[in-house]
Amino acid sequence: FFASVEMAPGDPILGLTETYLADQRPGKINLGVGIYIDDQGRIPLLPTVREVELALVATGKPRGYLPIDGLAAYNRLTQQLLFGAESSLLAAGRVATAQTIGGSAALRVAADLLKQVAGAGAKIAISNPSWGNHHVVFRTAGFELLDYRYYDASSHGLDFAGMLEDLGRLEPGTVVLLHACCHNPTGVDLDASQWQQVIALLQERRLLPFVDMAYQGFDKGIEQDATAVRLLEASGTEAFVVANSYSKSFSLYGERVGALSMVGADRDEAARLLSKIKQTIRANYSSPSTHGASLVAGVLGSAELRTRWEHELGEMRSRIHAMRAGLVDKLAALGAPDFGFINRQAGMFSYSGLSKAQVHRLRDEYAIYALDSGRICVAALNRSNLDTVAAAVTAVSR
Numbered sequence: 001f002f003a004s005v006e007m008a009p010g011d012p013i014l015g016l017t018e019t020y021l022a023d024q025r026p027g028k029i030n031l032g033v034g035i036y037i038d039d040q041g042r043i044p045l046l047p048t049v050r051e052v053e054l055a056l057v058a059t060g061k062p063r064g065y066l067p068i069d070g071l072a073a074y075n076r077l078t079q080q081l082l083f084g085a086e087s088s089l090l091a092a093g094r095v096a097t098a099q100t101i102g103g104s105a106a107l108r109v110a111a112d113l114l115k116q117v118a119g120a121g122a123k124i125a126i127s128n129p130s131w132g133n134h135h136v137v138f139r140t141a142g143f144e145l146l147d148y149r150y151y152d153a154s155s156h157g158l159d160f161a162g163m164l165e166d167l168g169r170l171e172p173g174t175v176v177l178l179h180a181c182c183h184n185p186t187g188v189d190l191d192a193s194q195w196q197q198v199i200a201l202l203q204e205r206r207l208l209p210f211v212d213m214a215y216q217g218f219d220k221g222i223e224q225d226a227t228a229v230r231l232l233e234a235s236g237t238e239a240f241v242v243a244n245s246y247s248k249s250f251s252l253y254g255e256r257v258g259a260l261s262m263v264g265a266d267r268d269e270a271a272r273l274l275s276k277i278k279q280t281i282r283a284n285y286s287s288p289s290t291h292g293a294s295l296v297a298g299v300l301g302s303a304e305l306r307t308r309w310e311h312e313l314g315e316m317r318s319r320i321h322a323m324r325a326g327l328v329d330k331l332a333a334l335g336a337p338d339f340g341f342i343n344r345q346a347g348m349f350s351y352s353g354l355s356k357a358q359v360h361r362l363r364d365e366y367a368i369y370a371l372d373s374g375r376i377c378v379a380a381l382n383r384s385n386l387d388t389v390a391a392a393v394t395a396v397s398r
């Protein structure tokens with residue numbers, strides 16, 4: 001049966017972690033995968049999450065199935081986080097939200113559903129570059145993939161003129177995938193006025209905005225990092241999609257917590273969208289799991305815990321900012337070429353500008369792991385490894 005099955009290529013990011021784990025050198029450093037690591041070198045268990053978890057365990061809850069679209073409280077609280085408590089879209093019942101298995105399943109379910117709606121000519125435009133799984137998911141769902149200019153290597157910033165030009169050429173009906181904040185892999189984001197221009201263009205060209213929000217709270221804060229969604233709402237855009245993930249913002253990577261929200265023209269359209277979302281989930285994995293969503297809903301549903309969680313998120317954010325500044329300062333002190341742009345990039349990642357050859361030297365000579373594209377996870381830097389990383393980056397940059 002399986003004799004003709006060929007070996008599939010591994011995931012470039014998770015595969016790198018496997019190589020890292022197998023590396024026997026002491027002091028090895030993983031700046032490859034996008035995981036926030038605290039100053040003690042551990043993935044944090046947020047105190048608010050721990051508190052809810054202990055209370056849950058104490059009640060000894062039975063483990064029935066969740067509904068196909070997940071935990072109702074989780075979906076309602078997610079909507080408020082994404083669209084704002086005062087959202088007119090929510091008041092009008094125009095948003096269909098379902099809990100999903102991480103942000104990844106939100107993308108996958110949306111891709112299947114949108115393909116069904118668009119039919120044979122389904123097209124999606126993705127930023128160049130983007131998270132590799134964006135291409136994988138939408139290609140697998142049957143989309144034709146297009147890209148739009150985004151990153152400008154010479155400035156280490158945004159090619160905004162190129163982006164507008166490319167979006168302006170897309171056929172009406174094309175889905176446009178946008179990173180809400182903390183762009184993966186570049187760390188380069190749009191400001192509010194750039195968002196406004198992009199949204200106006202999408203409206204004018206009748207393109208479907210699809211916002212992927214995997215890092216809400218990792219740049220400026222919950223409200224500010226939702227600017228794209230808030231401006232879409234304010235613009236009166238008839239329909240758009242949001243896929244969100246709590247993996248990073250709650251440090252719940254393995255619990256697979258995310259959601260898909262689809263905005264329709266009115267309450268009736270939203271109800272039909274929700275029925276289609278549920279049909280798609282059922283065909284894929286039947287229903288989501290309980291534990292992670294209960295933790296998130298437990299924190300977001302208590303005013304006191306939510307305030308404390310935002311503070312915990314703020315601490316992760318400040319630590320990342322401090323690590324960016326620390327890296328830039330140390331590199332400057334060591335006489336490396338100018339890396340000041342790292343301070344202007346946002347979120348967990350920085351496109352360091354290091355070449356593939358330099359990245360390989362970091363790995364081979366210094367046991368420091370980064371992606372071939374030059375992407376480094378600045379959220380994995382800490383006071384213990386910063387000097388080592390700065391010295392090695394300086395050495396390979398000479």
Ligand code: PLP
Nearest residue numbers: 102103104131184214245247258
């Ligand atoms: N979208 C982007 C841009 C991401 O970086 C990630 C990272 O994991 C996801 C979606 C998926 O999130 P999750 O890990 O919750 O599936």
Ligand code: TYF
Nearest residue numbers: 011013014032033034133184
């Ligand atoms: O880009 C990253 O590193 C994170 C984690 O298949 C990740 O988004 C990477 C690869 C993957 C799933 C998650």
